[in-house]
Amino acid sequence: MEFPKAPTRERGKVAGVVTSPFPSSSSSSLLYKPGCSRKLETALQPAQGEGQRERKRNHPVIPDPKSTRIRSDQIRELIKDQRFFVASQHLLAMERDCSSDSGSKRKEDHVDHQSEIEDLFGLLKQEVLRIIRLSVSIAKAEPELLRDAVRTVAEQVEEDRRYTLEEKASGKAAHCRPRRWKDEWRSTVQESVTDRMKEPPFDSNEGLSTTAHSFLHMGKAMKDDLITVVKYIKGHYPEDFQVCSTYAQFYHKCFSAQLEMVAQFELGRKDTYLLLTWVQNIYPNEIRNHPILVKDLDQAHLGSLLPLRQIKQFEAAYLTNEVDAAKRSLANCLQLEVKKWAEGNEPPKLAGHYHSELHIDAIQIIHNKQKEAEGISAELGKQMSTLVLEELLAFLQSYKKALDIFMREKKNNQYFEATVVTNMNSCLGFQSHTEKTSGQDYIRVKIVNALTDIETAGCNVLVQCVVQELQPIFRKFTQRKWASCTDIIDEIIATAIHHVSTLRALKDPLRQAVIEKIHFFLVQEYISRLMKKKVSLRTPELQKNLSELVQQHASILCTFCLDNGSTAKWLGYALPSLAEIIKLQGTDTIMVEVGMLASKYPDISKEHLSAILYIKGNLSRNETRSILSVLDIGVTATLPHKHLFSSIRV
Incomplete structure (x- = not known):
C-alpha cells in the first residue's frame, strides 16, 4: 500500500524552502524492509506524544519507521513540509537498512541506494540548517518549527556518536559516518551571528x-x-x-x-x-x-x-586628549571673563549677590571630564580627577595673575569694587567644589591655598578702597578742636555706608571678613587720631566732655559695624575704656581701668598709654609713672590675643 504524499505545510511554515539540488534516483520507488535490531528500534522511538503533535498540525499519519518504510520521494515531501524530525527518523532507518543489506544486493543497486540516501541527507541538512540560521528571528513566532529542527540536529549528532562507539568496539569504519552535523551546526550559528551583526545602512540623521x-x-x-x-x-x-x-x-x-x-x-x-x-x-x-x-x-x-595592552594605550591617549581639551576650555573661559572686566559694566546679580558664570563654567568643565572618565571605569575616573585638578590649579594661578593686574591698573573703573566682589564670590564657588571633590590631597591643598590668596587679595583691595577715602576724613580730627568734630564722625559713617552698600552683594563669610577689617580700621584709626592730637586738658570738666564725645563716637562706630555684619565684638571695649581713663580722676581708679584694658588688649604699650594720659593735663609725673607701672604687672588676658595697639605708631 502506498501512502499519500504529505500536504504542503501552510500554517507556521518558513517561506523560501529550497528544493533539493540532488536529482531523484530511480530507486526512490522502492520500499525498504525492516532490518534493524530491537535495540536500534528502541533508540529511534519517537518522543511520547509526537504522533499527537503531528496530528494537531493536520498532517496525515506517517508510518512508524520501526515497522514500515516509506519511499524516498515521501521523505522529500516531509522535508519540503518542514517535518524534519520525522523525515530524519525515516532517513536514519533507510541508512541503517542500506548498511545492513549491503552484502545481499548487487553492487550497482547498493550504490544507487547509497547515492539516494546521500541526496536526502544533503537536502535535510540544507533545510534544517537554514532554520537553525534563522533561529533568533523565528524563536518566538515558530517555536515548534525551531524545536523540530533542533531535535533533528541533536538526533544526527547522537547517531554520529553511536557510530563512533560501534566503530571503536568493532574496529570497522562506517563510510557514511560521522556526518559532522554538530560542526555544521556551529558553522551555521557563526554565519547567523555574522549576518545579524552586520552594520545596517548608516543614517546620518540619527546624529551619530x-x-x-x-x-x-x-x-x-x-x-x-x-x-x-x-x-x-x-x-x-x-x-x-x-x-x-x-x-x-x-x-x-x-x-x-x-x-x-x-x-x-x-x-x-x-x-x-x-x-x-x-x-x-x-x-x-x-x-x-x-x-x-x-x-x-x-x-x-x-x-x-x-587586549589589556591595547586598552591601556587608548586610556593614555584618552587622558591626554581630554586634559588638553579641558585646558583649552578653561583658558577660553578666563579670556572671556577678563574681557568683561575691561568693558566696565556693572556685573549682574543673582539672589542679591554679584554673580559671574566663571566658576560655574570652569567647574562644569572639570566635573564633566571627571564624570565622563568615571563612566568608563572607576580607575580611569581617579586618574582623570587628579589630572583635571592639576589643570584647575594652573587655571586658578592664571586667574589670580589676571585679577591682580585688574586690581592694580583699573581702580578708576566705575564698577571696580563690584567686579572685585564678583570674583570673590566666584572663589567661594570654587572652594565649595574643591571640598566636595575627591583627588590627591596635596593638589586640593594647593587649590585651597590659591583660592585663599585670591580672596585675601580681594579683601585687602576692598578694605583699602575704604581706607583711602576715610583717612583724609580722619585727619580732620587732628586739625580741629574736639568740640567741633561732631560732623566728622557723620562724614565717616556716610562714606563707609557708600562702600558697604557694594559689600552687601558679597557673600558670607567673605563679606563678614571685609566688614570686620573695616571695623578694625575704624577703631584703630580713631585711637590713632586720639593719641596723635597732642591736646592736654587740665580740668576734669574738659576731660569729661572729651570722654563723653569719645563714648558717643565709639557707640556710633560700633553700632554701624555690628549692624552691617561684623562679629568683632572684641573691638567694642577699646574706645569706651580709653574714654573712661580720660574721665576718671583718682589714680587708683585709673589704674584699675588700665589693668582691665590691658587684660583685653595685651599689646598696648606704655607709649600708647602715655599718649592717652597726656590728655589728662592734671596728672603729676609720679601719678603718671604709677599708672604706667600697671603694664609692668603680668595681666591675664580675658580675650583671645588679637593685636589692636601694636600697629599704632605714636
Missing part, C-alpha cells in the same frame, strides 16, 4: 558618527539576540550543545574583531571615548552582567573585547 552607529548596532544586536537565545532557544537544545555559550562566543568574537579593526585607525577624541566606554563599561556591565544573561555568559568565559 559612523563608529557610534556601528557600536550601538552591534551592542544592541548582541544583547537582544542573546536574551532571545536564553529565553526562547536554549530550552530546545540538549545541555551538551552549550548553546548559550556557543552563541555568546561567536557574538563576542564578531564584536571584538570589529573593535580590533576600528582600533587600527587613528581615532578622534569622541571615538576614543566611545570605544573605551563600550569596552570598559557598557559591554561588561550592560551585556555580560545583564540579569537575564549573567549566569549563562559567566559560563562562556568571554573576557574583554580588546
